Amino acid sequence: MTHLTLDKVSVHYDGQPAPAVERVSLDIAKGDFVVLVGRSGCGKTSLLNVAAGLVEPAGGLAMVDGRPINGPGSDRAVVFQNDALFPWLTARENVAFALRLRGVSADKRARRADELLSLVKLGDAGDKRIWELSGGMRQRVGLARALAAEPQFLLLDEPLGALDALTRERMQTTLLDLWAAAQVGVLMVTHGIEEALVLATRIVVLAPGPGHVVRTFETNFGRRYAAGEPIRAIKADPGFAAARAELTDSIFEGEAA
Amino acid sequence: MSVSTYSERPAPKAGETDGLSVPWSRPRPKRTVVSARLASAITILVLFAAWTAASSLQLVSPVFLPSPAAVWAKFDVVARDGFVDATLVQHIVASLWRVFAALIAAILVGVPVGLAIGISRIGRGVFDPLLEFLRPIPPLAYLPLIIIWFGIGEPSKILVIAIAMLAPVALSTAAGVRGVSRERVDAARSLGATRAQVIRHVILPSALPSILTGLRIALGAGWSTLVAAELVAATRGLGFMIQSAAQFLVTDVVVMGILVIAIIAFALEFVIRRIERVLVPWAGRE
Numbered sequence: 001m002t003h004l005t006l007d008k009v010s011v012h013y014d015g016q017p018a019p020a021v022e023r024v025s026l027d028i029a030k031g032d033f034v035v036l037v038g039r040s041g042c043g044k045t046s047l048l049n050v051a052a053g054l055v056e057p058a059g060g061l062a063m064v065d066g067r068p069i070n071g072p073g074s075d076r077a078v079v080f081q082n083d084a085l086f087p088w089l090t091a092r093e094n095v096a097f098a099l100r101l102r103g104v105s106a107d108k109r110a111r112r113a114d115e116l117l118s119l120v121k122l123g124d125a126g127d128k129r130i131w132e133l134s135g136g137m138r139q140r141v142g143l144a145r146a147l148a149a150e151p152q153f154l155l156l157d158e159p160l161g162a163l164d165a166l167t168r169e170r171m172q173t174t175l176l177d178l179w180a181a182a183q184v185g186v187l188m189v190t191h192g193i194e195e196a197l198v199l200a201t202r203i204v205v206l207a208p209g210p211g212h213v214v215r216t217f218e219t220n221f222g223r224r225y226a227a228g229e230p231i232r233a234i235k236a237d238p239g240f241a242a243a244r245a246e247l248t249d250s251i252f253e254g255e256a257a
Numbered sequence: 258m259s260v261s262t263y264s265e266r267p268a269p270k271a272g273e274t275d276g277l278s279v280p281w282s283r284p285r286p287k288r289t290v291v292s293a294r295l296a297s298a299i300t301i302l303v304l305f306a307a308w309t310a311a312s313s314l315q316l317v318s319p320v321f322l323p324s325p326a327a328v329w330a331k332f333d334v335v336a337r338d339g340f341v342d343a344t345l346v347q348h349i350v351a352s353l354w355r356v357f358a359a360l361i362a363a364i365l366v367g368v369p370v371g372l373a374i375g376i377s378r379i380g381r382g383v384f385d386p387l388l389e390f391l392r393p394i395p396p397l398a399y400l401p402l403i404i405i406w407f408g409i410g411e412p413s414k415i416l417v418i419a420i421a422m423l424a425p426v427a428l429s430t431a432a433g434v435r436g437v438s439r440e441r442v443d444a445a446r447s448l449g450a451t452r453a454q455v456i457r458h459v460i461l462p463s464a465l466p467s468i469l470t471g472l473r474i475a476l477g478a479g480w481s482t483l484v485a486a487e488l489v490a491a492t493r494g495l496g497f498m499i500q501s502a503a504q505f506l507v508t509d510v511v512v513m514g515i516l517v518i519a520i521i522a523f524a525l526e527f528v529i530r531r532i533e534r535v536l537v538p539w540a541g542r543e
Contacts, residue, residue, distance in 0.1 A: 131539055
């Protein structure tokens with residue numbers, strides 16, 4: 001079983017008086033969907049960047065299966081809030097990017113890219129240019145591009161943050177479908193409380209000053225969706241409302257009113 | 258100043274519109290829109306008319322300002338019979354060849370230099386002062402030195418133009434490279450791209466719109482350096498043609514040469530904009 005582990009990780013940016021994150025430990029196994037939530041400045045994105053290998057921790061260790069992470073790698077593909085797609089490539093070529101880097105032949109990677117595009121329900125958009133796609137479609141291309149690298153972990157930095165509410169809701173189920181289909185471990189940062197509940201198998205609540213873990217929730221709403229329960233029924237469950245209230249409380253706990 | 262309330266206002270009589278409501282209820286008359294293009298056309302026409310009038314009324318001696326008809330006639334003559342041992346087309350080809358040879362040299366040197374400035378601190382430290390030194394020097398100032406070093410042959414002429422083009426190409430490339438979004442680079446790295454692959458597949462294409470802008474500026478700079486480059490020991494070229502004509506006070510050839518240079522510069526600008534639209538259709542749409 002593959003694990004992505006952060007062991008007492010601290011992050012301290014150059015020129016900042018205080019650390020952004022202090023001694024946070026996380027463990028994400030393949031098949032987990034871990035969501036980081038918390039107020040601004042709690043270090044969610046810093047932790048994700050440490051896991052991605054884009055930020056070096058000032059203390060502690062980030063590891064995949066006990067091997068220290070020393071840089072970004074395609075075993076941990078990142079999807080950002082702003083899609084970061086390449087506008088000079090078509091949607092298909094964007095998805096095939098990781099395969100092109102590995103020297104996979106042109107028709108093989110086009111076939112794989114089309115498979116992934118249909119997985120994100122963009123099967124007929126392969127030839128589209130990036131600027132012809134809506135925000136939601138771009139994020140789907142971004143997800144398909146990340147999956148093309150065949151990562152063990154998907155690191156999602158507010159991937160739905162820039163989308164409108166309705167698109168966002170639809171994309172949540174897309175994310176769950178992908179997570180179930182791709183058999184990856186997911187680490188996601190979000191501001192959405194309901195989003196966290198819908199998606200996560202575990203929610204880690206962080207608080208700022210410097211970023212630390214306040215509480216960890218195990219949830220199963222995402223698994224229930226993956227098992228076939230309709231998303232509306234899950235959200236209408238009284239248990240969902242209760243969990244939501246509890247999660248909201250813990251996020252704002254200790255904040256001056 | 259008098260203030261009136263609604264209750265004080267007399268009720269409108271039948272058949273009479275309410276004075277206050279008129280500006281709102283009646284649609285505004287549509288104003289005629291004068292486009293920028295029309296304004297440009299009118300400006301050119303007015304200038305041309307002034308030129309024609311000045312020469313036909315003989316307000317100015319033809320030595321100073323030949324008439325449009327004389328210039329057009331000269332164009333015809335030079336195009337067919339040539340001027341100082343070369344036809345107009347040969348002069349144009351000679352000049353274009355110099356400018357394009359210089360452009361290619363400037364790209365081959367300027368793009369890598371700009372890349373180095375944009376991605377590496379040492380590259381910036383090395384090349385920035387050199388470019389800042391070169392950039393403000395007018396070509397006529399370094400022309401003598403280049404002739405002393407490299408002689409009066411074709412390479413010197415191309416080099417003078419290339420030096421004028423180098424800074425715009427390199428600085429635009431550097432600006433484009435520095436403007437590459439951090440997330441784009443990080444996304445590529447997390448998909449497994451090496452440093453070289455990031456440069457090849459992310460940084461260069463991202464900087465391409467800016468590089469093309471640099472080429473457009475460089476062509477302008479190179480084209481305006483042309484006359485200086487053809488000052489010494491040229492036997493062909495538009496700049497050379499104008500200078501020879503000036504020495505014999507053949508003003509109509511001078512004016513004709515200037516117009517040809519302007520038209521070619523305009524055409525080049527148009528072509529590059531077309532190329533931009535084909536090569537970087539995403540520019541401005543991200």
